[in-house]
Amino acid sequence: MQNATGDIQKKSPFAVKDCALITIATGIKVQNLKEFAAVLKDVPVGSIYHHFWGRLLRALFDEPEYNNDFASWASHGLHDKQLAEQLSMVIPTDYKDLEGLRQEMVEVVEQRLDESEIVPWAKADQQFHFLKSQIVVFDTGIRYDHPAELVPQISKLSTGSIYYHFIDARNRTDERYDDFSSWLNGFDGDEFEELTRNLCGMDPYFSSLKEIRLNVSTIFQKFFAKGEQ
Amino acid sequence: MKKQSNQSLQNMMAEYQAVTGSNVMQQLEQLAAPLKGARVLHINSTKEGGGVAEILHKLIPLKQALGIEADWDIITGNQEFYQCTKGFHNALQGMRQSISEKLLQNYEKTNRENEEKLRSKLKEADFVFIHDPQPAPLLKLIPERRGKWIWRCHIDASKPYREVWKYLREWITPYDASIFSLPEFAQPLPHPQYIIPPSIDPLSEKNCPLPDHEIDNIYSEFGLDPQMPLITQVSRYDRFKDPVGVIEAYKLASKLTPMQLVLAGGGASDDPEGEAVLNEVKQASNGASNIHVLLLPADANRTINALQRASDIILQKSIREGFGLTVSEGLWKGKPVIGGDTGGIRLQVIDHYTGFLVRTPEGAALRTRYLLHRRDKLEEMGMRAKRFVRENFLITRHLREYLTLMVGLTNENDERINVGNA
Numbered sequence: 001m002q003n004a005t006g007d008i009q010k011k012s013p014f015a016v017k018d019c020a021l022i023t024i025a026t027g028i029k030v031q032n033l034k035e036f037a038a039v040l041k042d043v044p045v046g047s048i049y050h051h052f053w054g055r056l057l058r059a060l061f062d063e064p065e066y067n068n069d070f071a072s073w074a075s076h077g078l079h080d081k082q083l084a085e086q087l088s089m090v091i092p093t094d095y096k097d098l099e100g101l102r103q104e105m106v107e108v109v110e111q112r113l114d115e116s117e118i119v120p121w122a123k124a125d126q127q128f129h130f131l132k133s134q135i136v137v138f139d140t141g142i143r144y145d146h147p148a149e150l151v152p153q154i155s156k157l158s159t160g161s162i163y164y165h166f167i168d169a170r171n172r173t174d175e176r177y178d179d180f181s182s183w184l185n186g187f188d189g190d191e192f193e194e195l196t197r198n199l200c201g202m203d204p205y206f207s208s209l210k211e212i213r214l215n216v217s218t219i220f221q222k223f224f225a226k227g228e229q
Numbered sequence: 230m231k232k233q234s235n236q237s238l239q240n241m242m243a244e245y246q247a248v249t250g251s252n253v254m255q256q257l258e259q260l261a262a263p264l265k266g267a268r269v270l271h272i273n274s275t276k277e278g279g280g281v282a283e284i285l286h287k288l289i290p291l292k293q294a295l296g297i298e299a300d301w302d303i304i305t306g307n308q309e310f311y312q313c314t315k316g317f318h319n320a321l322q323g324m325r326q327s328i329s330e331k332l333l334q335n336y337e338k339t340n341r342e343n344e345e346k347l348r349s350k351l352k353e354a355d356f357v358f359i360h361d362p363q364p365a366p367l368l369k370l371i372p373e374r375r376g377k378w379i380w381r382c383h384i385d386a387s388k389p390y391r392e393v394w395k396y397l398r399e400w401i402t403p404y405d406a407s408i409f410s411l412p413e414f415a416q417p418l419p420h421p422q423y424i425i426p427p428s429i430d431p432l433s434e435k436n437c438p439l440p441d442h443e444i445d446n447i448y449s450e451f452g453l454d455p456q457m458p459l460i461t462q463v464s465r466y467d468r469f470k471d472p473v474g475v476i477e478a479y480k481l482a483s484k485l486t487p488m489q490l491v492l493a494g495g496g497a498s499d500d501p502e503g504e505a506v507l508n509e510v511k512q513a514s515n516g517a518s519n520i521h522v523l524l525l526p527a528d529a530n531r532t533i534n535a536l537q538r539a540s541d542i543i544l545q546k547s548i549r550e551g552f553g554l555t556v557s558e559g560l561w562k563g564k565p566v567i568g569g570d571t572g573g574i575r576l577q578v579i580d581h582y583t584g585f586l587v588r589t590p591e592g593a594a595l596r597t598r599y600l601l602h603r604r605d606k607l608e609e610m611g612m613r614a615k616r617f618v619r620e621n622f623l624i625t626r627h628l629r630e631y632l633t634l635m636v637g638l639t640n641e642n643d644e645r646i647n648v649g650n651a
Contacts, residue, residue, distance in 0.1 A: 015650075018256065022633045023424040025415035046644050129412040131424065132644075136633045138256045139649035158252060 011186045013143035014150070014179075016157065019164040021057050021133040023050070028130040032121045033078060036128060037109045045098045046132035048105070052092055053167050054133050056209050057159070067205040070105065070128075077122035083112045091205065093176050137164060147184060147192060151224050154217040159209035166204060166212055180216065195223045238294035241432075245291075248431050249625045257625065259649035260632040261295035267635070268376070270350055271301045272367065273360035274314065277527040279465065280427060280554040281360050281383055284627070287430040291628055302350065304343035304364045309335045311501050317362040320393035321386045322469060322549040328393060340366040356635055365400040377638045380407040383427070384551045385572035387413045406638060410552045410573050423634050426576055428627035429557045429618070434530035436561055439538060447535045451491070451521055458488040458601050461540040463533055463555045464547075466494050466506040466524075471546045471569065476513045476520060478546065478593035486598050489519040493536055495527050537562045541607065542600055543584075546593050550574050557622040560584070560614035565607055567596045577622065583614040 026047055030036045051069035066072045066088040075084035086108050095101040113119070122128070140161065144150050165179040175182060181199045184192040198219045204212050246254045269292060273281050285301050292299035306314075313332040320326040344351070344367055351357060351367060355376040359365060361383055368378050380401050386394075386409065394416070401407065401418065408423045409415045415422045429436055448455045460479065464470040472492050479490040492510060494503075507524060514520040525532060537543060543559030545568040552573030559566045560577060566584035568574035578584040585596040600607045636646055 018252065020256070020629060020633070022630050022637070023412070025409065025412050025422040025424055027415055027417045027422060125413075127413075129415070131412055134633060134637050134644055134646060136260065136636070136646045136648060138259050140252065140255070141649075 013145050014183050016140045016142040016144070016161055017164045018138040018140050018158050018160040019168065020136050020138075020160055021050075021054055022136065023054070024132050024134065026130045026132055029127045030130075031124070031127045032119050033080070033083075033109065033113055033116070034119045037106060037113060039130060040102065040106050040109060043130050044132055045102065047130045048098050048102050049171065050131050050133045052101070053163075053171065054131070056167060057163055073122070073126075073128045077126040077128060078120040080112070080120045083109070083120075086112070093170055098171070135168065147187075147195065147220070148224055150180075151217075151220050154220055155213060157213060159213065162209045162213045162216070166216065167209075170204075192223075195219065198223070238290065241290060242294050244432055245625060249619075249623060253625050253629075257295060257629055257632065260629060260636060261292075261297060262648065263639070264632065264635055265296040267297055267355040268353060269297055269299045269356045269358070269635070270354040271299070271358045271360065272304060272347070272351075272364045273301075274304050274306070274311075274363035276303055280552065283430075283433075283435075283554065284427055284624070285360075287433060287624055288628060288631070291624065292631075295632075300350070302347055304340065304347075304367075306339040306343075306363075307335070308501065310339045310363075314361075314363045315501055317393060317397060318384060319469075320390040321362070321382075321384045321397075323385075323388040323390060325390055326393055328396075333396070337366060340364065341370060343367070344370040356638075359404075362397055362400075365397060368403055369400060377405040377635075378403075379634070379638075380404045382407060382409050382414065382551075385411075385414055385549045386416060387411075387572070389416070406634065408634070411576060414551075414572075421638075423630070425627065425630045425634070426573065426622065427552045427554060427557075428622050428624045429554055429561060430624045431561065435534050436558060437534070439531070439534055443531065444535045444538045447532070447539050450532075451523065451536075453489060453491070453521065453539070457519075458486070458542075459491065459540045460488055460542045460544055460597055461491040461493065461536055462544040462546065463493045463537065463558070464545065466503045466510060468502075468506055469547055469549045470494075471548050472506065472510045473513045474548075474590045475544055475546050475593070476510065477590035478544070478597065479520065480517075481590060481594035482597040483519065486601050488597070488601065489521065491521045491523060491536055491540070493523040493525055493533060495525045495529065533558075534562075537564065540564060542567060542597060544593060544597075545569065545574060546587065546590075547571060547574060553577065557618050560622075561618045563611040563615045565600060565610035565614060567593050567600075577617075579617070583610060583617050 026044060028039055028043060030039050055069060066075060066084055071084045071087035074080050074087055090104050090108060092101050095104060169179040170176050173182060178199055181196045184196045202215055242254060271285055275282050289299045289301050309332055313328055313336045316326045316328045351371045352373055357376055357378045358381050359367060360381045365380060404420055406421045406423060407418060408425050410426045412424050453459060462475050466472060475492060510522055514522055537559055543564045543566045545553050545556045545566060547553060547569040548571060550569060550572040556566050556568055556574055556577045560583055566578050567587055568578040568584060570586035570588050575586065578586050580586045587593045587596060640646060
């Protein structure tokens with residue numbers, strides 16, 4: 001794991017990165033819940049990452065009903081709403097790493113299999129295809145020395161930048177913080193403690209990247225507006 | 230392929246920047262930096278007609294503009310060769326096909342002949358992209374190859390006819406990677422399978438903005454009524470595109486809502502069945518005055534552009550579809566698309582948002598009538614459609630994914646790739 005802002009020393013400028021995902025098929029597909037449970041135990045951990053977060057970089061037109069692909073498939077493929085609800089409430093940051101997250105998912109699915117009288121099946125064209133992804137990280141060349149400089153700029157960041165600094169960071173860093181919070185923690189004293197607390201308190205799992213961008217921007221604006229009063 | 234001058238390549242980059250924004254071009258430059266000077270060779274079986282050739286015409290100069298030594302060659306064969314590869318195409322799309330031993334031997338012989346012609350380029354290339362089954366055996370014929378070889382499948386191979394897939398798999402297995410347009414098309418293969426949907430070029434003659442008079446000329450050129458709603462399907466004459474189903478849909482819809490239908494297509498030089506299907510279509514239209522069956526030359530790009538822009542609705546009622554570039558083209562022009570609920574169309578037509586997915590001529594007729602009666606919905610979907618293509622299906626995204634794949638393969642498929650100073 002690397003530091004939140006790469007290998008940059010604390011209090012160094014905030015380096016704005018951008019990113020994109022490229023999808024790779026694992027070649028594994030399942031049609032029923034029993035197969036799903038078996039595959040989930042062994043599928044590459046990158047596949048767990050992809051199905052939890054990769055969807056945020058996909059084009060969506062409506063509010064996602066569930067916040068990970070597994071839950072969506074349980075609902076729309078298997079028509080098992082109960083399982084979909086349970087899988088949707090598995091929160092990735094509650095677990096130390098993706099293996100921990102995987103274990104919890106397996107628990108939930110096996111519990112459901114124990115309760116079910118029949119194994120839920122999907123139609124042939126509704127199979128679940130396990131995917132993974134490569135993330136490519138770009139340097140935008142943009143640097144900020146002080147948090148106040150970010151206030152007018154956050155709303156202009158690309159959704160790829162928001163994904164990298166807010167979503168990917170929570171999985172990439174040991175502290176499980178977003179990159180903004182990690183950077184703010186590097187400043188002396190408790191000047192930005194409230195700002196950090198507000199950022200860390202955001203639940204990004206039901207929001208699109210555009211909504212997350214708006215929320216982060218609002219948090220920054222409110223914090224610095226209060227400071228000016 | 231003839232290389233363009235540095236100045237014209239730079240001008241081209243500036244034009245793309247105007248459409249996509251500077252950050253997109255900056256990303257491409259960062260990704261291409263480690264690939265500068267790399268020799269990249271694309272091989273397919275036709276320079277004109279069909280989506281593959283169309284994409285390569287633009288992808289190659291863009292790669293060159295980024296400092297990559299990109300080139301494109303085609304393999305050629307006799308009539309039996311194309312008969313065999315059309316059989317492969319149909320079989321990959323799930324049609325039961327019996328391909329004779331004689332045709333298979335001719336297929337392998339044709340590839341050996343082409344290998345002799347292309348050997349030095351294939352041997353020296355750092356990356357070789359082999360498009361579709363036609364040139365697939367080339368890899369095994371070049372044991373002294375030095376580069377990474379990638380098989381690019383443009384076909385809906387979700388349920389291939391097993392007998393034929395078993396034969397083709399032998400040629401494809403040794404590749405370093407393969408590319409499919411959708412996860413559903415991927416097959417069990419021992420190498421990484423990238424999922425990269427195709428794209429359209431916003432600056433090409435087929436997709437660039439047109440002056441009003443050029444769109445208006447379409448009406449007189451093809452005897453269309455400017456006052457009557459126009460629905461259009463642009464496709465090769467291929468049974469999988471279901472042109473006869475489109476005519477059925479038109480007949481059902483036009484009983485109550487006056488409209489006119491254009492079926493516009495050309496032939497691809499590697500498709501021997503086109504003429505037979507065109508005859509079936511003409512027979513189905515039965516000379517109806519408001520059904521216009523057009524056979525356009527391969528370079529009629531501006532005409533297609535104008536026809537799509539003049540249309541109220543674009544149809545793509547395919548039964549199987551690898552991707553369906555004509556769907557993206559229609560959406561890019563701000564038109565809702567009524568498309569077959571299959572393959573790559575599902576990726577582009579988001580039901581009730583950018584158009585409608587249908588399974589029958591009745592479904593296509595119902596949605597056509599609905600949109601013609603609800604102009605507000607038609608406009609709303611059209612606006613979303615254009616934005617959707619801008620964000621997902623332009624050639625710059627396609628190129629970014631090709632470059633990522635190349636950088637990924639040279640980095641032994643690391644899950645995280647940092648470029649620039651990232």
